[in-house]
Amino acid sequence: MTEPLTVLIVDDHAVARRGISAYVDVLDDIESRGEAADGQDALDQLAQLERSGRLPDVVLLDLVMPRMDGVTAMKAMRQQFPSVKVVVLTSFGETERLNTVMQLGAVGYLLKDAGPLEVASAIRAAARNEVFIDTAMAKKLTQIMGSPASGISSLTQRERTVLTLVGEGRSNREIAKELYISERTARTHVSNMLGKLNLSSRTQAALVAVNAGLVAPPA
Template identity: 75%
Template structure:
């Protein structure tokens, strides 16, 4: 019985520094399951290339996106990519390690957040995770998030049993509608539970809630 070879993941590299683009591209060239299909010098260039690729049905699976670039920065480009090409995953690769910036990008739909000092293996892991509809966050950023959540056990202890159940479901990627169906409640009630849970934990996004659930041992981390 023959088995088909795994799909090669196609990546567009977006960075205004030629050295960074070439370095990432050179690393990806040695991987069997990932290939760089192009390089863009800023967000505007990326959108123009994506529009052309879309015309021929050759969109990349993942865009590696820098944040600080001329003409069009990464945040603006991210919003446009998600609006025009929702099937394309975006992994942020930046030198900025502020939690607020990371949270903003994740809320806009990023599938990963890496710092530029991340190892080559992490870059490849983030690309593969994005292709699997998973989230990959730089180890140092994940540690910052954990430290930021002061006394997480106190926050967890404030949750009702129903809110803890909602947190587990949020951590597994369930939507409000799916949570409602799972818990036999209305979607409006599910939305209220999610809002209350985030408020008690002092969180602003479902991604943050998922990370906290993993750190608290409520759900197993994705591999």
Template identity: 75%
Template sequence: MMSDTDQEGPAPRGLSVERAEESLRVLIVDDHAVARRGIAAYLDVLDDIVAIGEASDGREALLLLAELETYGNLPDIVLLDLVMPRLDGMSTMKEIRRKHPALKVVVLTSFDEVERLNTMLELGAVGYLLKDAGPLEVASAIRAAARDEVFIDSAMTKKLTQAMAVPSGVSALTERERTVLILVGQGRSNREIAQELNISERTARTHVSNMLAKLNVRSRTQAALIAVKAGMVPPLT
């Protein structure tokens, strides 16, 4: 763990006190030492960003933040991994929000699920990067966080846009109900759906009713249009 800098101690990683004070101060939290060192090494060559410490898991990060706060030297931004031993990123994020509400957090993870992105943003993260992001993206996310702006990885932005384009209610369907929606979108009757899924016609009718209710529509035609809009079936002819 690297030591912080203050008026009485040395500057971090061999930097002058003046530069350390002027730069954006970053704490790197990741259970992979190679990842931490790689990020820190890149930040070292920048004039406006400096890594002031490293932690291998959430518990160590919280202890370090408490220590830094004692000396009034909290970082400006925390780069936070999600999957770590002892205390994972999501739990760590909740504790950071509770104990250090003004601290800005940028997630750096290998998980590209939109649900995880939304959860971390709801918890207060101001950035979400994938671990294959380039050094320039990492620096951009840190600088954006300092400006109180949200920075999302370009690949995640595309996924988020696609998810938002899916009509409301489709995400709530079970796998079987999504299959039924596709079949309805193809113009299949309840009897044909029952034959396709090897179920009774009564069960098929129940699946269709449940699907319509979750989509908040009353007709099969409306459901078919939603299936087309969601890209689940080709446009109606």
């Protein structure tokens, strides 16, 4: 049998933590590896779990917490525990905040009114290194961006391939390896692709790729 995905739940509200933990623990393929009350608590627990070889696959992270907020914690996590995927779970629905955390390395963004199925889907997508964005946020981003998918025709074949790879959640290094090019060249292709589509982030590009049918939406 496949080992279940593991998740550390980080939120300063005990009721929220326990509710999510209770939900994931009834799933066959996901289990809670613990709960943390703030960013510093999360980093301390991750350090302990790393020492015992039990780092979680995913951290479900609130943004607004005392002592250490989610953004600060995420920066530290990306440096100290790069293998751990971060899914943000927050009550803030601003696209600017979404872009910020995605640029910091988050692979998922959920609003706190998301249903249990969305939470589970985001955790599974994160484990596959895929981007998962709350349905309401995805619609908002799409409205803001207008219809950049129509601009895909302006892309070269290589840039279209790069868009597809970005939509799959690939990093510049992974794109370079896939296309047998240098990481610098991959970075240039990504930048050109974003510029032609009038996009400001890889998150937006991933949405365009999904909307254009270049990649399948997260399950």
